[in-house]
Amino acid sequence: MVRLSLAMAWLLCSLAPSLAAEPFRIGLILPMSGPFAGSIGRQVDNGLRLYLQRNGHEVAGRKIEIIVRDDAGQADATRRHAQELVTSGRVDMLAGFGLTPTALAAAPVATRAQVPMIVMAAATSIITEQSPFVLRTSFTMAQNVTPLAEWAARNNLRRVVTLVSDYGPGQDAEKAFAKGLESAGGSVLGSLRAPLASPAFGPYLQRAKDLAPDAIFLFVPNGQGADLMKSVAERGFAEAGIKVIATGDVVDDLTLDDMGDPVLGMITSHHYSAAHPSPENAAYREAFMKAYGVRPNLMAIGGYDGMHLVFEALRATGGEGSGAALVEAMKGKAWMSPRGPISIDPQTRDIVQNVYIRKVERRDGALWNVEFETAPSVRDPGKTPSAAAAQ
Numbered sequence: 001m002v003r004l005s006l007a008m009a010w011l012l013c014s015l016a017p018s019l020a021a022e023p024f025r026i027g028l029i030l031p032m033s034g035p036f037a038g039s040i041g042r043q044v045d046n047g048l049r050l051y052l053q054r055n056g057h058e059v060a061g062r063k064i065e066i067i068v069r070d071d072a073g074q075a076d077a078t079r080r081h082a083q084e085l086v087t088s089g090r091v092d093m094l095a096g097f098g099l100t101p102t103a104l105a106a107a108p109v110a111t112r113a114q115v116p117m118i119v120m121a122a123a124t125s126i127i128t129e130q131s132p133f134v135l136r137t138s139f140t141m142a143q144n145v146t147p148l149a150e151w152a153a154r155n156n157l158r159r160v161v162t163l164v165s166d167y168g169p170g171q172d173a174e175k176a177f178a179k180g181l182e183s184a185g186g187s188v189l190g191s192l193r194a195p196l197a198s199p200a201f202g203p204y205l206q207r208a209k210d211l212a213p214d215a216i217f218l219f220v221p222n223g224q225g226a227d228l229m230k231s232v233a234e235r236g237f238a239e240a241g242i243k244v245i246a247t248g249d250v251v252d253d254l255t256l257d258d259m260g261d262p263v264l265g266m267i268t269s270h271h272y273s274a275a276h277p278s279p280e281n282a283a284y285r286e287a288f289m290k291a292y293g294v295r296p297n298l299m300a301i302g303g304y305d306g307m308h309l310v311f312e313a314l315r316a317t318g319g320e321g322s323g324a325a326l327v328e329a330m331k332g333k334a335w336m337s338p339r340g341p342i343s344i345d346p347q348t349r350d351i352v353q354n355v356y357i358r359k360v361e362r363r364d365g366a367l368w369n370v371e372f373e374t375a376p377s378v379r380d381p382g383k384t385p386s387a388a389a390a391q
């Protein structure tokens with residue numbers, strides 16, 4: 001019996017290194033082709049990989065292995081990739097998700113497989129409500145928009161027309177802006193929605209201008225801002241005395257410097273700017289530009305911080321643990337990101353972060369989103385108390 005026990009102990013000891021060496025596999029699903037590849041897919045992927053470059057590819061005895069799948073922004077493809085990754089791919093986690101429909105498509109797969117799913121880009125409030133395994137390191141649209149609506153009302157922009165892309169985040173933006181503005185004494189004169197695919201902004205902008213508002217509020221996803229702002233300039237909003245305000249997606253850092261003088265002075269709100277004044281961001285921006293030759297944008301930071309959250313969870317569980325244990329380990333985590341202080345709300349599993357009011361300025365010959373006001377520790381106002389309590 002003693003001999004058998006010793007043999008079993010030897011066998012367990014000999015297996016321990018091989019078990020510890022099993023990689024931690026992350027299935028990364030992003031639009032790596034199609035219209036959202038450059039501004040969303042590659043930026044999230046670059047941010048994630050930069051974190052690994054700066055912090056190593058191993059944590060808690062587990063080597064991090066990234067398995068990339070391109071969904072081209074199509075929900076059906078996302079669903080197929082997610083299912084394949086959790087079955088034959090044997091991933092320990094799903095991550096990425098550039099657009100709301102793709103995140104919604106993957107959430108049931110995460111639930112059935114009981115694997116954590118980190119949303120690094122998509123921004124509709126309801127996403128984290130679709131599965132107890134979903135967490136988010138990007139942002140929500142309502143979170144970013146509400147401080148801008150309140151700022152507009154304080155600065156006598158009380159009669160506003162909204163123009164948004166007609167899909168989940170755009171609808172969230174429209175509702176959050178109207179609620180924030182009206183609660184501060186303002187009014188929405190008109191709510192316009194442009195199609196997400198191949199939008200022609202001109203007619204919508206003309207309708208908005210004809211209403212003679214104090215301001216027009218804009219939201220389009222990353223990648224469409226340059227075309228939108230060209231149409232805004234052609235319609236002469238500045239000459240008509242109509243202020244143009246928007247979410248940070250419209251003046252994305254990746255394309256901002258190419259937009260030129262028409263966006264100078266434009267006011268936006270968002271959770272990240274490449275110009276954010278902190279030592280953490282200066283080092284991050286320098287490393288990102290050295291590695292990839294472009295500025296990091298608002299999507300890259302979601303990938304970067306998403307990987308930080310993975311590292312923290314694995315440290316907390318000692319590299320072990322089920323999907324449910326990893327989710328529990330991620331709840332309530334807080335750290336100093338290049339964007340500022342952030343945390344994961346333990347009730348909603350959504351991100352809590354500063355939201356900044358910014359102005360487009362030219363500095364050293366380049367355009368930057370320069371922050372001048374901060375709304376600290378903003379939770380997603382799109383979450384209802386009952387929804388939060390149920391999670």
